[in-house]
Amino acid sequence: MSVSPGLADLSRLYQTEFVRSARAVGVLWAVCTLCFAIIQVVILVQPSWVGTTASGTQRAGSPLPSGTMGLFEVCLESDWPVPDCRGGLSSLSPLPSFQSxxxxxxxxxxxxxxxxxxLCLFRFCSAATVYKICAWLQLTAGFCLALACLLFPDSWESPEMRVLCGDSVGSFSPGNCSVHWAYILALLGILDYAILATLAFVLANRQDALLPPDAPDGEPLPQEERAQCFSCFTVFWKFVPD
Incomplete structure (x- = not known):
C-alpha cells in the first residue's frame, strides 16, 4: 500500500523538526557539561569547603582563629589583606584528613x-554511542562526587579542623564552623550530573530512533546525516564538514 504524498511530506516535516529539537537540546547539554566541568575545577581547588562562623568562641582564654578550609589548604585571616594560607594544590598533597x-x-x-x-567523537562515531559514553562518564562523576560529599563531614574530627573550629568539632559536627559555598556547590553538582546523564541517555535513544529501519544495530549514520544532525557542535570544535 503506497503512502500518499501528503503523508510523506508530513513525515519529512516531522523528521526535520525532530532533528532540530535534538540539535537544540544537544547544544544545551554540551554547554552545561562544559560549564560544570569548569565549575568542578573550582570545587576542587577552592579552600572554601568549611569555615568559621561569625560568632567566634574562645578556647583557654584566647579567641579561635577565623578562616576557611578546603581539601588542599587552610587559610587563616591575618592583619594583611591577603589571608595566610598553608598548603595548596601546587604541592599535590591534600590535607591528611581529606585525602580520600x-x-x-x-x-x-x-x-x-x-x-x-x-564530544570530539561525534566526527567518527554514531551520535547514540557518544551520548551513551558521556552519560556513563557523568554518572561515574556524580557517584564519586556524592561519595566525597558524604565522606567530607565524617572527616571533620581531625587536627586541622580542631585548630580552626575548636575542640567541640567531631564527625558531622563542625563545632564553631559551618559549610561554605564550595561544599554546597559540590552537593548541587551531584544533582547536575544526574540530570546531564539522564539527558544524555534520552538523546542517545532519540538518535537511535533516527537510524534507518534497515540499518544494522550499532552502525553509524551516513556522513551526510551526521553532518545534518550535529553541525551545531562546530560552535566548539568545527569538526563537522560543510
Missing part, C-alpha cells in the same frame, strides 16, 4: 572532562 575526599573529587573531575573530550 580529594581523590574522589579528582576522579569525578577526570570523568567529567573525559566526557567533554568525547
Amino acid at each position: 575526599v580529594a581523590v574522589l573529587v579528582g576522579v569525578s573531575l577526570w570523568a567529567v572532562w573525559t566526557s567533554v573530550l568525547c
Whole structure:
C-alpha cells in the first residue's frame, strides 16, 4: 500500500523538526557539561569547603582563629589583606584528613572532562554511542562526587579542623564552623550530573530512533546525516564538514 504524498511530506516535516529539537537540546547539554566541568575545577581547588562562623568562641582564654578550609589548604585571616594560607594544590598533597575526599573529587573531575573530550567523537562515531559514553562518564562523576560529599563531614574530627573550629568539632559536627559555598556547590553538582546523564541517555535513544529501519544495530549514520544532525557542535570544535 503506497503512502500518499501528503503523508510523506508530513513525515519529512516531522523528521526535520525532530532533528532540530535534538540539535537544540544537544547544544544545551554540551554547554552545561562544559560549564560544570569548569565549575568542578573550582570545587576542587577552592579552600572554601568549611569555615568559621561569625560568632567566634574562645578556647583557654584566647579567641579561635577565623578562616576557611578546603581539601588542599587552610587559610587563616591575618592583619594583611591577603589571608595566610598553608598548603595548596601546587604541592599535590591534600590535607591528611581529606585525602580520600580529594581523590574522589579528582576522579569525578577526570570523568567529567573525559566526557567533554568525547564530544570530539561525534566526527567518527554514531551520535547514540557518544551520548551513551558521556552519560556513563557523568554518572561515574556524580557517584564519586556524592561519595566525597558524604565522606567530607565524617572527616571533620581531625587536627586541622580542631585548630580552626575548636575542640567541640567531631564527625558531622563542625563545632564553631559551618559549610561554605564550595561544599554546597559540590552537593548541587551531584544533582547536575544526574540530570546531564539522564539527558544524555534520552538523546542517545532519540538518535537511535533516527537510524534507518534497515540499518544494522550499532552502525553509524551516513556522513551526510551526521553532518545534518550535529553541525551545531562546530560552535566548539568545527569538526563537522560543510
